[in-house]
Amino acid sequence: MDTASNSIYSQAVERAREAYRRATAHRSSATFWGVVRYGLGLVAAALSVVAGTDLFGSSATKAAGLLGGFAAAALALLAPGETAEQHRAAAARWEGLDRRATTFAEAHIPSGEDTAQLLQGLDDLVEEANTIGRDSPNIARWSYAWATSRANKNRPAPAKTVSRPNVD
Numbered sequence: 328m329d330t331a332s333n334s335i336y337s338q339a340v341e342r343a344r345e346a347y348r349r350a351t352a353h354r355s356s357a358t359f360w361g362v363v364r365y366g367l368g369l370v371a372a373a374l375s376v377v378a379g380t381d382l383f384g385s386s387a388t389k390a391a392g393l394l395g396g397f398a399a400a401a402l403a404l405l406a407p408g409e410t411a412e413q414h415r416a417a418a419a420r421w422e423g424l425d426r427r428a429t430t431f432a433e434a435h436i437p438s439g440e441d442t443a444q445l446l447q448g449l450d451d452l453v454e455e456a457n458t459i460g461r462d463s464p465n466i467a468r469w470s471y472a473w474a475t476s477r478a479n480k481n482r483p484a485p486a487k488t489v490s491r492p493n494v495d
Contacts, residue, residue: 335445336436342452343428344482349459350421352466352474353414359470360411367407371398410464417463424459428452 374395381388431448440448466474 329442331442332436332445335442335449336432338449339428339432339436339452342449342456343425343432344478346421346425346428346456347482348471348474348478349463349466350418350425351477352470353418353421353463355470355473356464356466357411357414357418359467360407360414363405364402364407364411367398367402367405371395371402374398413464417459420459420463424452424455427455 372395374391378388378392378395431452435448436445
């Protein structure tokens with residue numbers, strides 16, 4: 328494989344790995360926000376029931392009602408269900424880019440396509456990544472660090488060169 332094709336291959340594989348990391352981070356963020364949604368919802372409901380039944384006397388009822396109100400307000404303010412869905416949608420888009428970049432690296436580059444076509448394909452992958460990144464919710468630092476660790480374990484570093492099949 329010539330130097331240009333080898334460089335394009337390395338860049339395409341790196342795009343696939345980055346898409347995998349981001350998809351993994353968005354999946355973990357979606358899970359986190361889903362847990363927050365159910366946790367706050369259960370706390371708000373339970374404390375509202377306690378306040379409504381006057382089970383523990385007036386001061387405990389007031390405290391339960393106040394805490395239940397705070398939990399409900401946090402649920403409304405943070406919108407964890409909506410945030411979880413945004414992260415799920417972003418993960419799906421990053422997973423699609425991962426598949427396209429992997430296919431590009433493994434099928435198109437070794438096929439001997441013209442360098443200009445390969446560069447255009449790589450530019451298309453980069454533009455798609457930029458678009459997905461702009462449209463995606465922010466990923467927490469801890470989630471991205473965890474996803475990077477997982478990606479490094481699940482996706483070994485790419486080979487430096489790829490040989491083209493002999494087509495005569």
